[in-house]
Amino acid sequence: MAIEDDVLVIGGGLAGAIAALSAADADRGARVRLVTYKQSTLRHASGLIDVLGYAPDGEGPLADPFPALEGLPRGHPYERVGIDAVREALDFFDGVVGDAYAGGHTDRNALVPTHGGTVKPTARYPTSAAAGLASDDRDGLLVGFETLPDFDAPLAAAHLEAAGVPFDCRGVTLRFPGIVRDDAKVTRYAHLLDRNERVGADALEEAAITTDGGEIGSRDALAAAVRDRLADETRVGFPAILGDERADEVRADLADALGVDVFEVPMGPPSLPGIRLEEMLYDALEAAGVRVTSGVPVVDYETSAGGSDRIARVVVDRHGAEIPHRAEQYVLATGGLVGKGIEADRERFVEQIFDCHVPHADDRYDWFVDDVFGEQPYARFGLAPDHELRPLDANGDPEFANLRAAGAVLGGYDYAAEKSGAGVSIATGYVTGTRAAEESG
Amino acid sequence: MSDAERSTDERESSERSRDAGEFEPIQVFPEAEEMDLRPGADDCYKCSTCDTNCPVAEVDDEFPGPKFQGPEQWRLKRKDDHDVDESVMKCSNCMRCDSTCPSEVPLSQMHNTARGEYVEQNMSKFSREYLRNRILANYRRLAPLAAAFPRTANVVMGLSITRWLGEKTLGITSEREFPEFATETFREWWAKRNGSNVSNPDKRVAYFHGCYANYNTPEVAKALVRVYERFGYEIVVPEQHCSGTPMFANGMLEDARRSAETNVRELASAIDDGADVVASCSSCSMSIRQEYPELFDVDGTGDVAANTWDAVEYLRVHEDLESALEGTSVGPEFDEFAYHAPCHARNQGLDGQTLEVLDVVEGVDVTDVGDSCSGISGTYGWKEENYETSMKIGEEMFEHMSEAGAAAGLTECPTCSMQMEHGTGYEITHTLEVLEAALVGPNAATEST
Known part of the structure; x- marks a missing residue:
């Protein structure tokens, strides 16, 4: 007896979650399951939703990604699904995340300051980053913490000014009241603020905060530490550690206490905005009735009898026990080289579950170029799909009639250079999920 | 041997052989002869995803997190001038880090090994902590005593003086109430019942009930028996020891190995008789499926692990539940x-x-x-x-x-x-x-x- 569903999505990152949500949304009758192995690369992600920041030829930052989508080369995932699908997919994403994200009011890219002090063009951004936009001409103060070396606020501020932002930016580094470890986890900062844990007199003294006596809540303590450092700035940026479950409340409390707007600067991994997006998506999956199986890999598949090109079922490995999962339609969203949907050895690039064809040069010395920041061929390696996103074999025929692929497992684009990772995941996730649900019925 | 350790001569000769078209991938690590997790440590690319999932690091300022306890600790210890850091005892062995790592670093295996080494080499066998941990880890050995006189045990364990003494003398918190012992253990019930009501050579399961369902919540074990009999299964209840979960968590790896030897032997013999193993406690099944093969080389471990199931999962796959x-x-x-x-x-x-x-x-x-x-x-x-x-x-x-x-x-x-x-x-x-x-x-x- 297999675990039975109509649509089975393999992979639990942005592409997989959007595919499963789209499938559940497209046809309310379809039973949808998402199987995911390790936690997704959303935990590495900034939480920004970029569509296209730079054209494949390097032109950019692009003020508006949509005209550039028209000129993308054949085989690029956006070319495969078409521009209308990209728009529909973004609308769908906006509906899933609601007020937690901004930017949907315009086609144009927003410019969001990053923790390195660069400015990233992006289509959607968490509302926690909204007050920080680089197009806003209000002066800003960036606050970093001694125990969080990933964000050097004075350096980031100087870098932003050097990049030509239309405002003055200053950075200060403080002790975070209540954090003692040099390597406290970002979740520790967030937990302190979420819970508004009391900060004792010793910790306050260490952070050079004077109070009327006794301990105070960590939100007040943080505001007190920043207050004296604030000059004429009307907005203050913090590294993205301002709470997890109650991030909106934390930000609002800090803004009230300081009398200025408060924003978060997206950080590198591990990233709370990425974690919050992941949590939002999984809440939406639960609300949509999608069944989620996590922590276990899909390791194998079987086709229907008689050498059919249909996948009959896949096998999930639960610590040695093989659990068959059967569905009508399958979506492969296992990620690329980072997410490990595709792995490389010295001979070839291999898609891990179905061994779908990954086009690439035979000689491994043709996989890369010597210029590290040059146009690296391997960055575009991945599955080559048809317009329905069915992966194609070496002859250009679909590998399986009921398998589609979404997200970074696809090839034909360089998400790091283009700033297109999230947009491709959302667009291809939406298309695969919708089509899978339609065909499963 | 890593690239960094190889002499320049060696590297040059392999460059030359590549030019000659004879280049072979380098065997970076020698075959491990004893517990050596270095290759796992090198799979860690420091993304810190594990740290964001650690429930202890989120609330405890003293705990450096799973990335430190695993990969970093192994690097630190390479030169033999570092002991395992005592903070490993603050790891709760929830194992959440395992299913988070995008690079398949065997984190809990590293933690279990490090904890075992710390207890073996750095914790005094005469300390209160060691004694307390040994008692907690070996609940299975004390439980039969209490189960023999359950009513007395429940009264005594419930007394505030007992709990106060427990905290003062052993460091067992007085905040918690000890679990009640059942007046009849599952195994006593099973024996009185003369075992399985069903005889079926084609559908047979061996039940690993663990300690808790036996001594404290036999109603759970009885529920399993009745549900499985409803589907026509013959149930066997092999001799068994503690699964080892509390022993891993306390770094008592030798105790755990002894338990594993008993369990693997008994369960393997049930499997030979045509049974699959089912467990009602998620930590027991976890231990048999993952920790045994990771930590011990007892004969038959792999076979037992591959044939052990969560009791509900087994019915989902083998029956139309x-x-x-x-x-x-x-x-x-x-x-x-x-x-x-x-x-x-x-x-x-x-x-x-x-x-x-x-x-x-x-x-x-x-x-x-x-x-x-x-x-x-x-x-x-x-x-x-x-x-x-x-x-x-x-x-x-x-x-x-x-x-x-x-x-x-x-x-x-x-x-x-x-x-x-x-x-x-x-x-x-x-x-x-x-x-x-x-x-x-x-x-x-x-x-x-």
Whole structure:
């Protein structure tokens, strides 16, 4: 007896979650399951939703990604699904995340300051980053913490000014009241603020905060530490550690206490905005009735009898026990080289579950170029799909009639250079999920 | 040997051989001869995803997190001038880091090994901590005593003087109430019942009940028996020792190995007789499936691990459980539940299972209280020094339980259920008990012995 569903999505990152949500949304009758192995690369992600920041030829930052989508080369995932699908997919994403994200009011890219002090063009951004936009001409103060070396606020501020932002930016580094470890986890900062844990007199003294006596809540303590450092700035940026479950409340409390707007600067991994997006998506999956199986890999598949090109079922490995999962339609969203949907050895690039064809040069010395920041061929390696996103074999025929692929497992684009990772995941996730649900019925 | 350690000559000669078209991939690491997790350590690319999942690091300022306890500790120790850091004892062995690592670093295996080494080499065998941990880890050895005189034991364990003494002399927190011992253990019931009511050479399971279902909650074990007999299974109950879970968590690897040897031998022999192994406790199944093969080379371990199942999962795959449950209903004693998925069920991909299975049963409404850890992690939350951390971790679950609108709890893990009860006062049920009510009916529990 297999675990039975109509649509089975393999992979639990942005592409997989959007595919499963789209499938559940497209046809309310379809039973949808998402199987995911390790936690997704959303935990590495900034939480920004970029569509296209730079054209494949390097032109950019692009003020508006949509005209550039028209000129993308054949085989690029956006070319495969078409521009209308990209728009529909973004609308769908906006509906899933609601007020937690901004930017949907315009086609144009927003410019969001990053923790390195660069400015990233992006289509959607968490509302926690909204007050920080680089197009806003209000002066800003960036606050970093001694125990969080990933964000050097004075350096980031100087870098932003050097990049030509239309405002003055200053950075200060403080002790975070209540954090003692040099390597406290970002979740520790967030937990302190979420819970508004009391900060004792010793910790306050260490952070050079004077109070009327006794301990105070960590939100007040943080505001007190920043207050004296604030000059004429009307907005203050913090590294993205301002709470997890109650991030909106934390930000609002800090803004009230300081009398200025408060924003978060997206950080590198591990990233709370990425974690919050992941949590939002999984809440939406639960609300949509999608069944989620996590922590276990899909390791194998079987086709229907008689050498059919249909996948009959896949096998999930639960610590040695093989659990068959059967569905009508399958979506492969296992990620690329980072997410490990595709792995490389010295001979070839291999898609891990179905061994779908990954086009690439035979000689491994043709996989890369010597210029590290040059146009690296391997960055575009991945599955080559048809317009329905069915992966194609070496002859250009679909590998399986009921398998589609979404997200970074696809090839034909360089998400790091283009700033297109999230947009491709959302667009291809939406298309695969919708089509899978339609065909499963 | 890493590239960095190879001499320049060696590197040059391999460059030359590549030019000659004879280049072979380098065997970077020699075959490990003893416990050597260095290759696992080098798979870590420092993304810190594990750290963001560690329930202890989120609330405890002293704990450096799983990335340190695993890969970094192994690097530090390479030159033999560092001992295992004592903070490894603050790891609760929830194993959540395992299913998070995008690079498949065997984190909990590293932690278990490091903890074993710390206890072996750095903890005084005469210390109160060692003695206390040994007692907690070897609950299985003390339980028979209490079970022999359950009423007396329950009274004595419940006395505030006992709890005060427990804290003062042993460092076992006085905040918690000791679990009650059943007046009849599962095995006593099983023996009186003359074992299985079904004889079926084609459908046979060996039940690993573990300690808790035997001594404390035999109703869970009986529920398993009745549900499996309802599907026509012959059940055997092999001799068994503690699964080892509390021993791993306390770094008592030799105790755990002895238990594993008994369990693997007995379970392997049941498998030879045509049985599959099922367990009702998610930590027991976790231990047999993952920790045994990771830590011990006992003969037959791999075979036993591959043939051991969670009891509900087994029915889902081998029977049409969903169809069997269609149209069933349960009485008002099972109404609304706040369900907590134990970390060790989560790590086996079983976190959604209870909700999916009970979805079709009439009269029961289950709300998942989310993915937070309960915080007790077996013996961890019983220690005086961990009690506060344990309750801080549990806070989120307690809040979600009270928001769920149910007045009873549901889970598969005995110690999670202690914590759920301790934090909310709710009565806690095991999924198998609900299945028993749905599939066998309300009269089952009155079955004569």
